[in-house]
Amino acid sequence: MNSSQATDILSYDPGNFYDELFAAQGSVRPEQALLGDALSQMGPPELLARQQAAETALLRMGITFQVYGDEGKGERVFPFDLVPRVITSPEWNRIERGLKQRITALNLFVDDIYHDKKILKDKIVPDWVVYSSKGYLEPCEGMNPPLGIWCHICGSDLIRDEHGDFYVLEDNLRCPSGVSYVLANRMVMKRTLPEVFARMNVRPVADYPDMLLQTLRSVSPHTQGAPRIVVLSPGIYNSAYFEHAFLAQQTGAELVEGRDLVVSDGFVCMKTTRGLQRVDVIYRRINDDYLDPRTFRPDSVLGVAGLMEVFKAGRVAIANMPGPGVADDKVVYAFVPDMIKYYLDEDPILPNVPTYLCSREEERNHVLQNLDKLVVKESDGAGGYGMLIGPASTKAEQDTFADHIKANPRGYIAQPTLSLSRSPILLKDGTLGGRHLDLRPFVLYGKDIKVLPGGLTRVAMREGSLVVNSSQGGGSKDTWVLNQEGGVS
Amino acid sequence: MNTGILLSRVADSIYWMSRYMERVENTVRLMEVNWNLMLDLPQVQTNEWESLLHVSGDFDLFKSAYDEINAENVMRFMTFDLLNPNSMYACLTAARENSRAVRDVITPDMWVLINSMYLMVKSYDSNARGFYTNPFDFYREIQENVLHFYGVEHASTFRGQAWNFNQLGRMLERADKTTRILDVRYFLLLPSLREVGTALEDLQWSAMLRSVSSLEPFVKKYGPVSARGIIEYLLLDPQNPRSLRYCLQHADQSLRNINGTPFGTYSNDAERRLGQLCADLNYLTVDEIIRIGLHECLDDLQIRMNRVHTAISETYFNPDVQTQNQGGL
Numbered sequence: 001m002n003s004s005q006a007t008d009i010l011s012y013d014p015g016n017f018y019d020e021l022f023a024a025q026g027s028v029r030p031e032q033a034l035l036g037d038a039l040s041q042m043g044p045p046e047l048l049a050r051q052q053a054a055e056t057a058l059l060r061m062g063i064t065f066q067v068y069g070d071e072g073k074g075e076r077v078f079p080f081d082l083v084p085r086v087i088t089s090p091e092w093n094r095i096e097r098g099l100k101q102r103i104t105a106l107n108l109f110v111d112d113i114y115h116d117k118k119i120l121k122d123k124i125v126p127d128w129v130v131y132s133s134k135g136y137l138e139p140c141e142g143m144n145p146p147l148g149i150w151c152h153i154c155g156s157d158l159i160r161d162e163h164g165d166f167y168v169l170e171d172n173l174r175c176p177s178g179v180s181y182v183l184a185n186r187m188v189m190k191r192t193l194p195e196v197f198a199r200m201n202v203r204p205v206a207d208y209p210d211m212l213l214q215t216l217r218s219v220s221p222h223t224q225g226a227p228r229i230v231v232l233s234p235g236i237y238n239s240a241y242f243e244h245a246f247l248a249q250q251t252g253a254e255l256v257e258g259r260d261l262v263v264s265d266g267f268v269c270m271k272t273t274r275g276l277q278r279v280d281v282i283y284r285r286i287n288d289d290y291l292d293p294r295t296f297r298p299d300s301v302l303g304v305a306g307l308m309e310v311f312k313a314g315r316v317a318i319a320n321m322p323g324p325g326v327a328d329d330k331v332v333y334a335f336v337p338d339m340i341k342y343y344l345d346e347d348p349i350l351p352n353v354p355t356y357l358c359s360r361e362e363e364r365n366h367v368l369q370n371l372d373k374l375v376v377k378e379s380d381g382a383g384g385y386g387m388l389i390g391p392a393s394t395k396a397e398q399d400t401f402a403d404h405i406k407a408n409p410r411g412y413i414a415q416p417t418l419s420l421s422r423s424p425i426l427l428k429d430g431t432l433g434g435r436h437l438d439l440r441p442f443v444l445y446g447k448d449i450k451v452l453p454g455g456l457t458r459v460a461m462r463e464g465s466l467v468v469n470s471s472q473g474g475g476s477k478d479t480w481v482l483n484q485e486g487g488v489s
Numbered sequence: 490m491n492t493g494i495l496l497s498r499v500a501d502s503i504y505w506m507s508r509y510m511e512r513v514e515n516t517v518r519l520m521e522v523n524w525n526l527m528l529d530l531p532q533v534q535t536n537e538w539e540s541l542l543h544v545s546g547d548f549d550l551f552k553s554a555y556d557e558i559n560a561e562n563v564m565r566f567m568t569f570d571l572l573n574p575n576s577m578y579a580c581l582t583a584a585r586e587n588s589r590a591v592r593d594v595i596t597p598d599m600w601v602l603i604n605s606m607y608l609m610v611k612s613y614d615s616n617a618r619g620f621y622t623n624p625f626d627f628y629r630e631i632q633e634n635v636l637h638f639y640g641v642e643h644a645s646t647f648r649g650q651a652w653n654f655n656q657l658g659r660m661l662e663r664a665d666k667t668t669r670i671l672d673v674r675y676f677l678l679l680p681s682l683r684e685v686g687t688a689l690e691d692l693q694w695s696a697m698l699r700s701v702s703s704l705e706p707f708v709k710k711y712g713p714v715s716a717r718g719i720i721e722y723l724l725l726d727p728q729n730p731r732s733l734r735y736c737l738q739h740a741d742q743s744l745r746n747i748n749g750t751p752f753g754t755y756s757n758d759a760e761r762r763l764g765q766l767c768a769d770l771n772y773l774t775v776d777e778i779i780r781i782g783l784h785e786c787l788d789d790l791q792i793r794m795n796r797v798h799t800a801i802s803e804t805y806f807n808p809d810v811q812t813q814n815q816g817g818l
Contacts, residue, residue: 061597062589062604236589245592255593260496272494273650273747273805 009040012424012432018164019434020085020423031482032086038196039083044430051082051426054192063184064242078181079475081425082192085437085457086200092481095158095166095441096451098350101340103154103443106171108343110150110324114140124342125335128359132410133332134380135174135325137288139295143312145321146219147447152319153212153283154443155179155455158350160421167353167418169438170333173324175285178456179442180243181476183208183250189478202480203453208442209250212283215446216251219317220280227280229253230270232261234286234302239471244285253283258290263306268316281317282307288322296322330379330413331357358405358412367414368405371398374414375466376405389466391417420466423477425459436460438468439479454479495650499594501806502587503651506595507658509584510603514635515666516577519544520567521628522700527560529692537693538563543673544666545575561621568624569615577631578610596645599638606634656743657801664736665794667701671723672787694719701731720783721775733790734770741767744801759800766793 014022021036023029028036039047059077087095112119113136119125130136155176157169186205190197213229220227233244235257248255260270261279269276284291290300292307310316326332334355337348356363356374367374371390378386388401405412424432441455457477458468468474495503523541530537539558542548545567554572555562570576574583585607592600613620613627620627646652674697694714698704701723710726711718726732741763748756755761778786 059608060601060605062592062600231593236586241589242592245589248593249597253593254496255499255591256496257498260498271497273497273500273654274494277494 009036009424009432013434014422015434016162017419017434017436018160018162018421020160020421020437021083022424029086031088034199035084035086035196038193039432047082047426048430050192054080054082054188057188057191058184061184062242063181078470079461079473080185080188081459081461081475081477082189083424083426083432084189084193084478084480085423085439085459086480086482087439087454089482089484091166092203092453094349096453098166098168098348099154099156099441099443099451100449101344101346101349102156102168102171102336103151103445103449105340105343106154106173106324106327106336107149107151107445109339110173110321110327111148112343113326114143114323119339119342122342124338125332128410129329129331129335130326133326133329135288135323135328135332137296137323137325139308140321140323143321143323146221146317149219149445150321151324152215152219152321152445154320154445155440156443158439158441159353159418160439162419162421164421166350166439168336168350169353170330171327171336172440173328174288174320176440176442177240177243177285178440178458178476179208179452180246182442182452182454182456182479183246185476185478197480200480201483203483205452205454208452209247211444211450211452212247213251213253215444215450216253216281216283216317216319218446219319221314221317222280228270228278229281229283230256230261230279232256232258232282232284232286232303234258234290238285240285247283258286258300258302258304261304261307263304263310266310266313266315268304268307268310279316281319283319288325291318291322328380330355330377330381331359331410334413353415353418356414358409358414364405364409367412368402370414371401373417375417376401376412376414379411379413385471387467389417392464392466417466423457423459425461425475425477433463435463436466436468437477453481495594495654497806499591500650500654501802502590503594503654504658504801504806506584506587506591506603507655508662509580509587510635510638511659511662511666512575512580513577513584514632515663516545516567516575516580517628517631517635518702519670519700520564520577521625521632522696524560524564524624524628525699526692526696530689540673541567544669546669547573547575564621564624565615569610581607581610591651594651596641598641598645602634602638602641606631606638609634650747653743653746654805657740657747660736660740660743661794661798663731664733664740665791667723667731667733667736668787668790668794670697670701671719672784675783675787698722703729703731717775717779720778724778725770725773725775734767737763737767737770737794740797747805757800757804759797759804762793762800763797766790766797 010026012022013025021028021032055077058080064077109119113130120127120130151173153176155172155178157172158166159169160166182205216229217227229251231244231248231253233241233255235241238244245255254270256270262269262271262276264276268279268282270279286302289297290302292303292305293300294305295308311318334352334357337352340346340348356367358364358367367376371388372393374390376388381387388397420436420438422434423437425435427433437457437459439455439457442452444450457479458470458474459477460466460468461473461475519541523537527537538560541563542551550573551566555566566573566576568577571579573579585603588595588600588603615621646655691714695704698707698719706729707718707722711722722729722732724733727734729735744760744763745752750756750760755764
């Protein structure tokens with residue numbers, strides 16, 4: 001690096017964290033030297049100008065989301081940071097193998113739970129863990145989805161500790177969202193830092209819609225002609241509506257709401273200007289509970305009455321199936337390494353974050369004595385809500401959580417407060433500041449299992465914050481997975 | 490890509506997106522022309538501004554919210570006031586909401602244009618920008634944006650059902666606005682219909698033609714401004730892209746394309762009503778219009794256009810409430 005051109009970025013302090021870009025202060029990781037040089041040479045004014053251009057492009061494209069309880073403010077742009085998060089080829093290969101292993105085991109687990117329950121009979125997972133999970137759906141007992149696949153689209157959340165090791169923080173087997181931001185971020189980044197992007201040999205992500213389409217087609221119950229695929233959305237006021245529309249557009253699927261569908265003569269049909277038309281595959285983006293008021297919540301108006309009967313008759317496929325949410329429960333999560341061992345006879349490639357179950361007395365006591373050190377989460381919580389981050393909490397908050405835990409031990413788990421990795425983001429003054437981040441890769445499970453290279457890097461935009469969720473002010477970065485030969489020039 | 494079959498809800502949204510965009514353009518054009526006209530008129534004539542309120546049928550709503558009819562109030566009411574469902578901003582918001590509901594069907598460029606336009610208007614500070622003393626640049630920018638949108642749409646939209654519903658909405662909206670503008674101006678300028686106009690009246694007639702964007706071609710074909718010429722040009726001329734006849738013929742073509750129905754036949758009530766209306770217009774003369782009375786004639790045409798709209802809505806947008814004319818699976 002030419003030190004005479006060095007600007008502010010080399011004064012960036014990675015702190016006592018694993019930093020994604022810097023190996024140490026003033027020293028960019030060798031695989032990312034091109035990126036470091038480019039940022040350094042551009043300097044604050046140019047970086048700020050490019051950041052501004054990227055934000056304007058995202059706003060005009062309407063790449064927004066809605067925060068619940070915040071309807072008055074309408075749509076918000078998902079905050080975006082122009083410094084990409086880079087993952088090297090060897091790192092990625094391991095993640096990809098780990099994710100494939102994990103989804104295979106999770107899918108076998110879900111199928112087992114709704115059929116023979118061998119893993120319960122063999123006492124690997126206790127009965128109560130499964131039957132007390134809110135995601136366990138009794139009506140799914142005995143259901144047989146095409147190819148035995150329950151979890152077609154999965155988005156597990158990964159984090160990195162202070163040594164740079166990846167862990168799985170949670171699995172999202174119901175309706176993981178965020179993939180449209182991956183594609184949009186990439187579109188914008190190719191315009192924002194084209195000269196760096198061109199030289200870094202980054203693996204493309206643009207084929208995701210095609211992979212998704214193939215996955216959805218592969219589970220169609222009807223083999224004659226091109227299957228008609230729909231994306232079932234709650235509508236334009238849903239927080240992820242942009243994504244629903246985007247995926248429908250990119251895959252050529254119809255974007256439908258529950259009111260557009262009806263069960264007629266034993267098939268699911270959509271109401272069109274040419275009358276009712278049969279639907280073969282439903283990529284649903286509404287919750288399990290709402291899918292079919294006759295099977296699940298009777299008050300639901302978002303779903304389709306009679307859908308599950310059509311499914312059982314083998315006349316429509318649903319992705320993801322209702323039911324896998326049983327494994328999104330954080331108590332069930334704690335058993336995923338055991339599932340991998342049980343079903344695949346392999347050791348987990350990607351480890352879990354160590355988890356204490358408050359329903360076990362010994363572990364509960366440990367948690368209660370260490371509330372100031374641990375992160376406590378609701379077993380069925382999501383979106384960064386209902387959490388206690390021990391080291392950042394007050395005594396009063398700890399006491400409240402202690403009461404919650406004692407009243408409902410099954411409802412809580414605890415994990416050590418990991419020192420999440422950080423990456424620099426561009427601050428308002430044009431300098432760089434370190435912020436914590438995670439990674440949500442997307443896995444598609446059809447005839448084959450495919451993993452989109454990279455995924456959504458979510459970053460806490462507030463200094464010191466460990467919460468990366470978009471609903472709580474988190475932003476995102478483009479994720480660059482380098483090709484084998486990439487990164488070094 | 491499916492073969493141009495549309496969800497009923499989507500057809501509905503596309504139709505309305507198109508109508509609202511056309512309404513945005515018409516409103517802005519009307520405001521800009523009127524503002525221009527006011528600069529030419531000798532003294533403050535509030536009835537010119539008042540007439541605009543009658544074009545959109547919002548006079549009562551205006552009176553309930555504003556004390557005085559003056560340029561600033563009417564411009565504010567017709568341009569930015571969300572209380573007025575026909576204001577440019579309200580129509581643009583509705584166009585955007587409808588396009589948001591069909592983002593998967595329209596092209597990404599179309600969405601970006603509508604959205605950028607909306608964001609521009611939303612953040613526009615009319616007071617700080619001196620809008621009420623010189624609204625010209627703003628109105629021009631909106632018109633250019635709409636035309637840009639039309640260009641992108643025309644150049645990039647797949648000519649399937651979505652396109653036909655889009656064109657149907659636009660042409661019906663345009664036909665409606667042409668008749669309304671003619672109706673209102675006719676009332677204001679009534680005395681001059683059979684006489685030689687004063688210089689002032691000429692200005693007003695010219696302004697009306699400008700507000701439907703067609704003064705120059707009029708003069709080329711019909712010569713000096715005359716009431717008969719204007720009636721023929723705006724209602725019956727098959728070559729004027731804003732004439733009632735032109736708009737309805739194109740709406741008729743789009744409506745037939747949706748079902749593949751040949752001319753001279755019909756497969757639903759919407760096609761029957763619109764076909765009948767077009768046939769009547771084909772054989773209507775200016776003399777006959779004057780004999781019936783222009784206002785009575787326009788009134789009748791508007792009622793019939795409303796019935797066409799209702800029939801389209803019942804045929805295509807609410808398939809639950811009518812017997813289907815096509816098979817299901």
